Amino acid sequence: MSKVKDFGLAVSLKDTGKEMIRLAKLAEDLGYGTYWAAEDPCIRGTFTSMATIAAHTRKMRVGSCILTAPMRHPVSLAMEMSALDDYSEGRAVLGLGAGNKVWLQDQLGRSVKKPMSLLRESVDIFQSMIRGETVNYEGEQFKALDVKLSIPPYRPKIPTYLGTLGPKGVQFCGEKCDGLLLGGYVTMTPKSLSYYLDNLKIGAAKSGRNINDIDITYMVSVFMSDNDREERDRVKPFLLKHLLAMLRLGSVGHDSDRDLPDSFYHKLKEYADGAGDPLDLITDDIIDSHLIVGSPERCKENIAQLVDAGINSFILYDCAPYGASMDIETTMRVFQDKVMSEFL
Numbered sequence: 001m002s003k004v005k006d007f008g009l010a011v012s013l014k015d016t017g018k019e020m021i022r023l024a025k026l027a028e029d030l031g032y033g034t035y036w037a038a039e040d041p042c043i044r045g046t047f048t049s050m051a052t053i054a055a056h057t058r059k060m061r062v063g064s065c066i067l068t069a070p071m072r073h074p075v076s077l078a079m080e081m082s083a084l085d086d087y088s089e090g091r092a093v094l095g096l097g098a099g100n101k102v103w104l105q106d107q108l109g110r111s112v113k114k115p116m117s118l119l120r121e122s123v124d125i126f127q128s129m130i131r132g133e134t135v136n137y138e139g140e141q142f143k144a145l146d147v148k149l150s151i152p153p154y155r156p157k158i159p160t161y162l163g164t165l166g167p168k169g170v171q172f173c174g175e176k177c178d179g180l181l182l183g184g185y186v187t188m189t190p191k192s193l194s195y196y197l198d199n200l201k202i203g204a205a206k207s208g209r210n211i212n213d214i215d216i217t218y219m220v221s222v223f224m225s226d227n228d229r230e231e232r233d234r235v236k237p238f239l240l241k242h243l244l245a246m247l248r249l250g251s252v253g254h255d256s257d258r259d260l261p262d263s264f265y266h267k268l269k270e271y272a273d274g275a276g277d278p279l280d281l282i283t284d285d286i287i288d289s290h291l292i293v294g295s296p297e298r299c300k301e302n303i304a305q306l307v308d309a310g311i312n313s314f315i316l317y318d319c320a321p322y323g324a325s326m327d328i329e330t331t332m333r334v335f336q337d338k339v340m341s342e343f344l
Contacts, residue, residue: 001304004343005215006313007336008034010065011328015318017044017052023328024053028060030336031344034093036065036219036315041103047080054088063093065219065315066163066181070099070112074122075144078129086154095181096122097163116168117141123160123176131156161217167199174203174214183219183315185242189289190309197310218306219315221291224334225325228294234325235293236282243268243290296338303343 009027011020024035035057037049046064054062062084067077077094085092098115105111112118121139128135134148161179164170165186173180180196182188196216204211221238225231247268264281271278287293292302303314316335318328326334 001342002307004307004313006033007340008032008036008313008315009332010036010038010219010315011318021052021056025056026329027332028057030332031340032060034061034063036063036095038065039067041100047084050084051087054084054091061091061093062088063161064095066095066097068099069096069118069122070104070110074125074142075129075147077122078126078149081158082130082149082153085158090155093159093161094126095161095163114140116172119162119169120172127160130158170196170199171203174200174209174211175206179215179217181217181219183317185246185290187289188218188306190305193306193309193311215312216310217313217315218311219317221317222299222331222335223291223293223324224296224299224331226295228298231293231325232284232287235287235291236279239287239290240278240282296334299339300342303339307343
């Protein structure tokens with residue numbers, strides 16, 4: 001069976017800080033490799049969460065999933081991540097994305113023009129700072145003149161992951177970044193994954209890189225049960241809710257979704273506008289292309305297909321608050337014992 005580089009964990013945004021610490025320590029004891037601290041509108045501060053988890057763990061990497069690039073100058077990113085990498089003795093991982101347009105533009109009045117140039121400039125300045133260089137950079141989005149970290153970085157390179165879906169973003173990830181973060185209830189099948197791989201290869205070729213050096217990471221909710229049919233019926237309202245939310249944000253229905261039925265997003269939009277029976281849309285194929293659901297054996301089969309198609313790593317996103325038959329701790333334990341151990 002093909003191997004996986006890493007299984008990470010991203011827990012519920014609604015858990016208390018004390019519970020998040022407990023789950024992170026448990027995850028490390030069980031062998032999960034990375035704790036990913038979420039960033040979403042007006043939840044706990046990501047840097048504080050990352051630093052707290054790093055202080056309560058010993059070897060697990062601590063990453064951001066994902067920081068909103070327009071909210072922070074890349075020099076500020078370098079300062080924060082360099083400090084975290086120092087205090088954690090080389091366990092920091094930067095996950096970065098262009099952000100949620102509804103939050104940034106509609107709620108905060110932060111107009112984001114040319115998101116790709118913003119991401120490129122953020123990564124270029126950040127990586128130069130972490131290398132310990134004196135940066136002189138004037139771009140369309142950011143300026144950094146005669147700037148250098150006063151305290152030498154713990155490492156000359158902090159792994160940089162990009163959360164992006166469009167072809168230009170994925171190509172840039174292949175060119176300059178260490179990992180691609182995929183998730184958010186977009187379609188993930190062997191066929192749709194070829195879209196990401198093709199664009200990663202285009203970007204990697206620009207800088208003479210090997211695509212095998214890029215960590216292709218899938219963040220996915222896992223619903224485990226010995227009763228496949230019961231669990232599949234249980235997840236339908238959950239998946240519908242999130243697909244509708246992603247539709248409103250414009251995060252589904254892009255090029256990578258081309259292997260779904262042509263009528264799916266049209267019907268989903270009709271339902272969003274108040275027509276149709278929603279749960280009729282959530283077939284077994286739709287469930288399997290967005291979640292990992294069922295018995296441990298079925299979960300292993302789903303993961304094996306994705307690994308063979310090109311996924312290197314997985315992030316388990318806590319699904320317990322949404323009605324899963326197992327709570328997050330039980331899911332973590334059963335998954336580690338019956339699924340994860342087969343791939344490491």
